Amino acid sequence: MxxxxxxxxxxxxxxxxxxxxxxxxxxxxxxxxxxxxxxxxSVALDPPTVLVCLRCGSxxxxxxxxxxxxxxxxxHDGARSTAELFxxxxxxxxxxxxxxxxxNARGPHLVESAHTIADCExxxxxxxxxxxxxxxxxxxxxxxxxxxxxxxxxxRYGDWAESGEDSNLLYDFIS
Numbered sequence: 433m434x435x436x437x438x439x440x441x442x443x444x445x446x447x448x449x450x451x452x453x454x455x456x457x458x459x460x461x462x463x464x465x466x467x468x469x470x471x472x473x474s475v476a477l478d479p480p481t482v483l484v485c486l487r488c489g490s491x492x493x494x495x496x497x498x499x500x501x502x503x504x505x506x507x508h509d510g511a512r513s514t515a516e517l518f519x520x521x522x523x524x525x526x527x528x529x530x531x532x533x534x535x536n537a538r539g540p541h542l543v544e545s546a547h548t549i550a551d552c553e554x555x556x557x558x559x560x561x562x563x564x565x566x567x568x569x570x571x572x573x574x575x576x577x578x579x580x581x582x583x584x585x586x587x588r589y590g591d592w593a594e595s596g597e598d599s600n601l602l603y604d605f606i607s
Contacts, residue, residue: 449585454505454518454546455484456531456539457495464526464533464540465495468519470584472504480570482552485563493564496554501538502568504550508579509591511545515582536572547579 456466471485482504486493496502507515517525531540534551541549552568559565580592 446585446587449583449590452507452511452515452582452584452589453484454507454514454542455486455492455496455502456505456542457492457499457502458533458537458539459495460498462533463495464531465492466505466518466525466540466542467492468515475567481555481567482550482570483565483567485560485565488559488562488564493566496539496566497557497564499538501551501553501571502566503537503539503541504552505542505546506548506550507542507545507582508547508577509582510579511542511582512589514542514545515584515589541574543576547577547581548573548575550574 450470451472453469453472454466455469455472456464458464467486467490469484469486471483473483475481475483484502484504486496514529517528522528526540529542530544531542533540537551538553539551550570551572552570554566554568556567557564558567583590583592
């Protein structure tokens with residue numbers, strides 16, 4: 433019996449533009465971890481539940497599971513450098529951004545890079561292949577500013593086009 437061919441889904445997902453988040457968590461001893469993530473999904477309104485998909489073995493996933501929660505930092509269109517920083521392997525990421533750990537927060541809030549932040553409590557993680565799907569209940573949402581979201585698709589960052597600019601263009605990708 434021949435081995436089944438595994439399709440490369442990267443072209444499929446590259447053609448699906450999405451918002452950019454940085455998922456953050458604090459270890460039980462207070463060490464911050466975070467990573468850029470485009471796999472955020474709303475699951476339910478009641479109870480308010482979201483999911484993120486994090487790579488198995490990542491320090492951020494370890495911190496999320498150890499702390500029992502995470503923060504979703506929705507990045508605004510001026511935060512491309514933050515998205516790139518948290519997608520890199522740079523060890524001192526939190527030394528390079530402004531962040532705050534509120535008393536009830538499960539993860540650091542990236543207060544200059546995010547337009548909206550949600551604090552989430554893990555309730556049901558599932559390993560699927562090389563990632564962990566982390567379902568979590570949203571405990572608080574805080575909108576910091578009204579600003580266009582940072583988008584990612586076609587392996588590029590982009591921003592939301594203003595209405596009326598071009599009715600056929602929903603977003604502009606920045607090289």
